Amino acid sequence: MTQLALVIDLNVCVGCHACVTSCKEWNTSGVAGFLTDENPYDADPTGTFFNRVQTYEAGAYPDTETVHFPKSCLHCEEPPCVPVCPTGASYKRKEDGIVLVDYDRCIGCKYCAWACPYGVREIDERQQVMKKCTLCVDRIYDTALPEAQRKPACVLACPTSARLFGDVHDADSEVSQAIRERGGYPLMPEWGTQPANHYLPRRRTGCGVSEEEVARRDGPLASDGRVPGTLAALIAEAEATASGGR
Amino acid sequence: MKPAFSVILLTTLIGAAQGLLVAVYGADVAGRLGFTDAPGRGFVVTGAAIAVVLAALGLLASFWHLGRPERAWRAATMWRTSWLSREVIVLPGFLATTFAYGAGSLWGAAWTPLAGALALACCVALFVCTGMIYACLRFLQEWASPLTVLNFTLLGCASGFTLATALAAFGLADDHAAALGTWAIGLAATALAVRAAMLARNARLRPRSTLQSATGVRHPRLAQTSQGLMGGSFNTREFMHGRSRAFLRGIKWAFLVLAFPVPVLMLFLGLLYGSVLLLVAAFIVQYAGLLCERWFFFAQANHPQNLYYQVIS
Numbered sequence: 001m002t003q004l005a006l007v008i009d010l011n012v013c014v015g016c017h018a019c020v021t022s023c024k025e026w027n028t029s030g031v032a033g034f035l036t037d038e039n040p041y042d043a044d045p046t047g048t049f050f051n052r053v054q055t056y057e058a059g060a061y062p063d064t065e066t067v068h069f070p071k072s073c074l075h076c077e078e079p080p081c082v083p084v085c086p087t088g089a090s091y092k093r094k095e096d097g098i099v100l101v102d103y104d105r106c107i108g109c110k111y112c113a114w115a116c117p118y119g120v121r122e123i124d125e126r127q128q129v130m131k132k133c134t135l136c137v138d139r140i141y142d143t144a145l146p147e148a149q150r151k152p153a154c155v156l157a158c159p160t161s162a163r164l165f166g167d168v169h170d171a172d173s174e175v176s177q178a179i180r181e182r183g184g185y186p187l188m189p190e191w192g193t194q195p196a197n198h199y200l201p202r203r204r205t206g207c208g209v210s211e212e213e214v215a216r217r218d219g220p221l222a223s224d225g226r227v228p229g230t231l232a233a234l235i236a237e238a239e240a241t242a243s244g245g246r
Numbered sequence: 247m248k249p250a251f252s253v254i255l256l257t258t259l260i261g262a263a264q265g266l267l268v269a270v271y272g273a274d275v276a277g278r279l280g281f282t283d284a285p286g287r288g289f290v291v292t293g294a295a296i297a298v299v300l301a302a303l304g305l306l307a308s309f310w311h312l313g314r315p316e317r318a319w320r321a322a323t324m325w326r327t328s329w330l331s332r333e334v335i336v337l338p339g340f341l342a343t344t345f346a347y348g349a350g351s352l353w354g355a356a357w358t359p360l361a362g363a364l365a366l367a368c369c370v371a372l373f374v375c376t377g378m379i380y381a382c383l384r385f386l387q388e389w390a391s392p393l394t395v396l397n398f399t400l401l402g403c404a405s406g407f408t409l410a411t412a413l414a415a416f417g418l419a420d421d422h423a424a425a426l427g428t429w430a431i432g433l434a435a436t437a438l439a440v441r442a443a444m445l446a447r448n449a450r451l452r453p454r455s456t457l458q459s460a461t462g463v464r465h466p467r468l469a470q471t472s473q474g475l476m477g478g479s480f481n482t483r484e485f486m487h488g489r490s491r492a493f494l495r496g497i498k499w500a501f502l503v504l505a506f507p508v509p510v511l512m513l514f515l516g517l518l519y520g521s522v523l524l525l526v527a528a529f530i531v532q533y534a535g536l537l538c539e540r541w542f543f544f545a546q547a548n549h550p551q552n553l554y555y556q557v558i559s
């Protein structure tokens with residue numbers, strides 16, 4: 001059984017909102033019709049989006065950490081939004097686990113939005129039907145697109161590759177590995193919704209070069225015939241060259 | 247949550263209609279079984295008719311809540327999983343059986359008791375469906391309790407019995423007014439006890455979701471600096487009532503006073519002095535109190551999604 005999902009790396013997301021705009025662009029021009037905006041160029045602009053990027057701050061000044069946090073439908077494996085829908089408009093696809101809304105069946109009762117703890121469903125104020133992330137179901141299977149582009153618009157747009165896309169039920173997929181090896185976690189696990197989307201936590205970043213890596217005999221610098229000394233010696237040599245050259 | 251007036255009207259109107267049906271059918275059955283004198287055809291027919299009108303108004307109000315009312319019939323399809331869908335089926339069922347019960351009583355049809363029993367069954371099912379729509383949402387902790395269903399049932403019955411008392415005293419079943427009024431007072435008292443238990447429970451609730459569990463950022467000091475949008479969205483409109491704590495407290499006291507002690511006193515005095523006017527006023531005051539109660543019921547529920555929508559920057 002396949003469960004497509006996004007894995008979002010909070011360690012590299014820079015909060016640029018490229019995923020938000022590309023999502024809006026793709027999905028407002030899609031087969032399902034536009035995503036309503038009201039007063040887009042006026043006071044109090046408001047509109048329907050599938051994806052939002054939020055920002056949080058941890059710690060107290062001056063020891064703070066800023067976390068940019070993209071959020072869209074998590075395509076839960078136990079989606080509480082689906083069984084409550086009285087019309088069957090909200091459903092979860094068996095073949096790939098994507099949770100979708102059939103806009104032709106939705107009566108706009110908003111009950112599904114009440115039943116989603118994550119605040120990712122938005123009613124389209126013009127069309128009066130419920131909308132939410134589709135994982136770009138209308139492009140990931142489109143054989144008219146080059147294979148590399150059969151991914152959600154947000155994933156393709158992300159300049160830092162903070163968004164990974166794939167099957168979280170396939171243990172060897174990029175997303176499963178990322179979840180396993182980089183501490184992937186779900187949001188609000190307390191409600192048993194089992195979100196398919198996962199987040200990768202912030203990590204401490206540092207310089208990963210050790211002295212030994214530079215100094216060893218089979219190091220890449222050995223190829224020019226000079227066997228490098230210690231890192232300190234290398235730096236001293238570099239500094240000498242720099243000052244001598246002036 | 248943001249209280250939707252359409253849903254407030256729906257739940258209070260059908261609640262009163264259901265309570266009225268219980269009262270009328272109860273008096274009818276008590277008469278048939280010989281416990282009391284039969285309440286008279288006029289009382290049963292008028293009672294059932296008013297119940298139908300109130301429930302129909304409620305149904306109308308529910309359409310107003312829908313974005314696409316023209317597709318409302320589709321809502322009857324998912325009754326296997328959705329309490330809302332079940333309500334959508336049972337409410338017309340209640341209307342139809344109550345209508346049949348009233349019509350049968352008018353013509354003196356032999357199947358009237360059957361229609362009445364079916365109406366009662368629909369009535370009970372409707373109370374359960376309406377309450378469960380809210381009680382089944384587990385992360386709306388204020389609602390996720392059997393008390394929600396009990397509260398809807400008792401408040402509906404209390405207001406329905408108050409209305410039935412006024413109706414009986416109107417000359418339709420004078421000798422039943424005292425008994426119905428006593429029931430109305432007893433139901434209001436029980437409802438108050440349940441509502442107070444709900445308030446006490448909700449005051450002690452601790453939200454299971456926190457900003458930490460919502461984002462997975464496990465720092466004790468965590469705050470949102472931007473919700474990612476500036477002009478508001480469905481998420482900032484639908485899930486927050488936007489009123490002050492003082493306003494909320496005011497509404498709470500309004501319903502605690504208007505829905506319980508005041509109508510009880512008016513019922514008592516109305517029966518004591520045989521004043522129909524006072525009994526009708528008791529129903530109106532109680533209904534106003536129930537509007538406040540339902541507003542508060544919605545406003546008090548704290549949706550975990552609100553954790554994500556705190557700060558504009």
Ligand code: SF4
Nearest residue numbers: 073074076079081116
């Ligand atoms: S994130 Fe919300 S809308 Fe998406 S599947 Fe889960 S409960 Fe449903």
Ligand code: SF4
Nearest residue numbers: 085106107109110112
């Ligand atoms: S708003 Fe639409 S999708 Fe959501 S529960 Fe109602 S009918 Fe179903």
